[in-house]
Amino acid sequence: MLELYQFEASAYSEKVKLILDYKQLPYKTVEVTPGVGQIELYQQSGQRKVPVLKDGGDLIPDSTAIALYLDEKYPDRPILPTEPRQKGLCLALEDWADESLGIQGRKAMIGAFNQHPNFRTALLPTATPDLLKNLVGAVPGDVLSILGMGVGFGPDSVKEATSILKQGLESLCLMLSSQPYLVSDQPTLADFAVAGLTMYIKFPAAQYVDLPEGICGKGVPGLADDISFQPFFDWRDRLYADYRQTREGAPASSTGPTAINID
Template sequence: MTILLYDLVGRDATRPFSPHCWKVGMALAHKGLAISTAPTRFLEVPAVEGGVSKTVPVIRDGDKVVADSFAIALYLDEAYPDRPTLFGGEGGKAMARFVERWSQLTIHPYVTTAAIIDLHAMQDEENAVYFRQSREQRLGKRLEDVVIARDAGLATFRAALEPLRSMLGYQPYIGGASPLFADYIVFGALQWARIASPYQLLDDSDVAAQWFARCLDLHGGLARKVAAAA
């Protein structure tokens, strides 16, 4: 039986871009579970599984429907305990939440700044209208006024990744010798940027970029199957 993943896309259904959906895509591959995806536009999210969630990812696994990337990862580890763990124990579950909040507060705002015009351009006409309205309301300014902070903010963004770099001096993954869901959390944020925008967030020589490249190679290069934005 395959697990169905509702995966956020724009005009091109082969370029899923949501950071949270990528966390789940990587988690499903990590568990070695067969999946099918339902490409989902922003405006289709409210109809997913009868309106179970305001956001994707949502998965259906037989009779079970689960929303929210972290909740899905917890569900997968509980439902499939014989497959590779996503958390490495109870401590890992708890600390993955810290990593999630760090990623959400440190990486997501800058990716939003850097990629917002590109994310808008990826949507079809109807969804682009929704995207502009909802984001301009949330951010309190026009999309074109968001992106102008991009160059000025780049050095601060890169500096904010120092804890990740410093950790990589001890071990190759946040999960230790091999990746865990905590890696996919941070990976998802940078994959979102990679797929949406050609703007270069990291230098290739950056150890954080090298960790990201290792994540792109995981699970048969799953995450490279969607090309970087050009």
């Protein structure tokens, strides 16, 4: 069986799980807890980030590389168009989702963390010990802002990210206003990348991720609750309902190496 080394709340891991579910490929997740202990993952894959897909003796790091590998190795229900123009547009939109929606969405989410401690702790996996949840929730927002400024997540950076995301969501609404999917009349890698990498902006309406039920449908204030972006989020929820498997009980997972990076 395929094994996905992941962080449950990672938007990049979610992108891969959307593709696995769409292709109807059975897999189990191997949860990696943020912290130390990256040696095993590094020894296996040559790098320290997740997601990493294990398929027998093959180890594939990086969500894009995983997507391309899955489409070549398991060609049923393809996610890449064959028509050249559509394929080029698909790959361009997937790259934009990775490099813009994913990165800027994380910055905007950190801005929400600073102001909403409960929102911050809600993103921790449900198995996280209460002590750690309390510690995370107790860190003052202004302290997080100061810390964030050192890694590109200060107030100005968050404001810029929010502005970029507003333009991106508006563009997606326009693209989807007269067609069912972003590139063709069937879902492609572009759709799954955009859907997964907007998870940080607003969580799907149903329980697809191992997070508290109260987080479903919630997201970054000013983006998730902006009615002008609702057509996009409605589209994304339909995509999830059609192709993503909801969680039933605890996820099939096991302990694994630890990684700090989640993309």
